[in-house]
Amino acid sequence: MYRRFLRPLLFRFDAERAHTWSLRAARLLQYTDSSVLNRLYGYHNARLEQTLWGHTWPNPLGLAAGADKNGVALRYWHGIGLGHVEVGSVSAQPCSGNERPRAFRLPDDEALINRMGLNNEGAKVVAQRLRKYAGDTYEGDSGTPPRPVGVNLAKTHDPSIMGAEGRADFCASFRELAPHATYVALNVSCPNTRSGKTFESPETLDALLTDIFALRREMALDVPILVKLSPILTERVIFDSALEARIEVAESHGVHGYIAANTAPDRHGLTTDTSRLQAIGRGGLSGPPLHARSIRLIRYLHRATEGQVPIIGVGGVDSAETAFAKIQAGASLVQLYTALVYHGPGLIKSIKQGLVGLLDTHGFDTIQEAVGTDPVLERFVL
Numbered sequence: 001m002y003r004r005f006l007r008p009l010l011f012r013f014d015a016e017r018a019h020t021w022s023l024r025a026a027r028l029l030q031y032t033d034s035s036v037l038n039r040l041y042g043y044h045n046a047r048l049e050q051t052l053w054g055h056t057w058p059n060p061l062g063l064a065a066g067a068d069k070n071g072v073a074l075r076y077w078h079g080i081g082l083g084h085v086e087v088g089s090v091s092a093q094p095c096s097g098n099e100r101p102r103a104f105r106l107p108d109d110e111a112l113i114n115r116m117g118l119n120n121e122g123a124k125v126v127a128q129r130l131r132k133y134a135g136d137t138y139e140g141d142s143g144t145p146p147r148p149v150g151v152n153l154a155k156t157h158d159p160s161i162m163g164a165e166g167r168a169d170f171c172a173s174f175r176e177l178a179p180h181a182t183y184v185a186l187n188v189s190c191p192n193t194r195s196g197k198t199f200e201s202p203e204t205l206d207a208l209l210t211d212i213f214a215l216r217r218e219m220a221l222d223v224p225i226l227v228k229l230s231p232i233l234t235e236r237v238i239f240d241s242a243l244e245a246r247i248e249v250a251e252s253h254g255v256h257g258y259i260a261a262n263t264a265p266d267r268h269g270l271t272t273d274t275s276r277l278q279a280i281g282r283g284g285l286s287g288p289p290l291h292a293r294s295i296r297l298i299r300y301l302h303r304a305t306e307g308q309v310p311i312i313g314v315g316g317v318d319s320a321e322t323a324f325a326k327i328q329a330g331a332s333l334v335q336l337y338t339a340l341v342y343h344g345p346g347l348i349k350s351i352k353q354g355l356v357g358l359l360d361t362h363g364f365d366t367i368q369e370a371v372g373t374d375p376v377l378e379r380f381v382l
């Protein structure tokens, strides 16, 4: 239905407009009788359930940051069977983002390029929405109360907010949003800022984590803090000194998890015409071309942390096989965004069903058993 009717209609419009309309529809649909969405998309299997950071995750599949930045359609995402939603990136101040056009489809690669520039309604508005959602009772496909909602934080997109002010900006968002989040993700790797700077250098990351962990203690919260990193761009990796330094800093603060990975700035492995790519210009690449790059980072993190710190794998998940590859590489949870644009909401159920089939094929009882079982992890080169 999506591929035959809705996608051709949506693809007549530019990527951002199509997304805005889809989100409006999702916002309305979430208030229909939950049994309608459940009949279409519901699929629950206890073998996909796991407990992480003290919470139950009904299945490993979640919505990646960027798809519902302001958390307007949380009931819809959960209604179509996603196990969790990551809202954001949200910044302390509302922000309109970069000039349009800023999102582009590459249909030949089933990929996207975006330079949205952290457009969002700001921490206060999103916090109000999350507060309301937490008060809702919701009968999803497992009949549980509201599902896990992660909140992804970024610095307000304004190059004049730098250094200590930048950290204070992150902390202001944390103060508003962390009490309503199942986890907080720090987006330290956004490739689309006007200043071109990220928070990934060891010194900047160290200072940011110092402030965030101090605030978490002051607020007496036990919310897990996750760090979202850039993908590994090289074909093969033995040792990556910049990444090692980041992991060392994150581990020294006792970070509770990693998200691997953000979009990639490069254009490797694409079949799309170079003239089209040049016309699009800069922006982060997502979708299938990101899969191998994010897998390398997941493996690296899993090995570096000896499998002790949960990882959320994201980038090019578009099938049960790609999701399972990330899980075997070391991810406990996976997320997707671009594949929903190309395949529609029915994909969620088919990935979950496919994952159960893959558990059988590989002889695992539960999804948790499959985490980090990729034989590549035993090798010297990832």
Ligand SMILES: Cc1cc2nc3c(=O)[nH]c(=O)nc-3n(C[C@H](O)[C@H](O)[C@H](O)COP(=O)(O)O)c2cc1C
Pocket: 064, 065, 066, 067, 069, 088, 089, 103, 112, 114, 116, 118, 152, 187, 228, 261, 262, 263, 285, 286, 287, 288, 290, 314, 315, 316, 317, 335, 336, 337, 338, 339
């Ligand atoms: C249009 C668009 C906007 C995005 N915005 C954000 C964002 O605000 N914060 C963030 O951490 N990641 C953002 N992402 C990155 C996604 O969360 C994800 O890391 C990336 O798209 C790879 O997953 P995918 O291949 O399933 O799309 C965005 C991605 C896209 C396509």
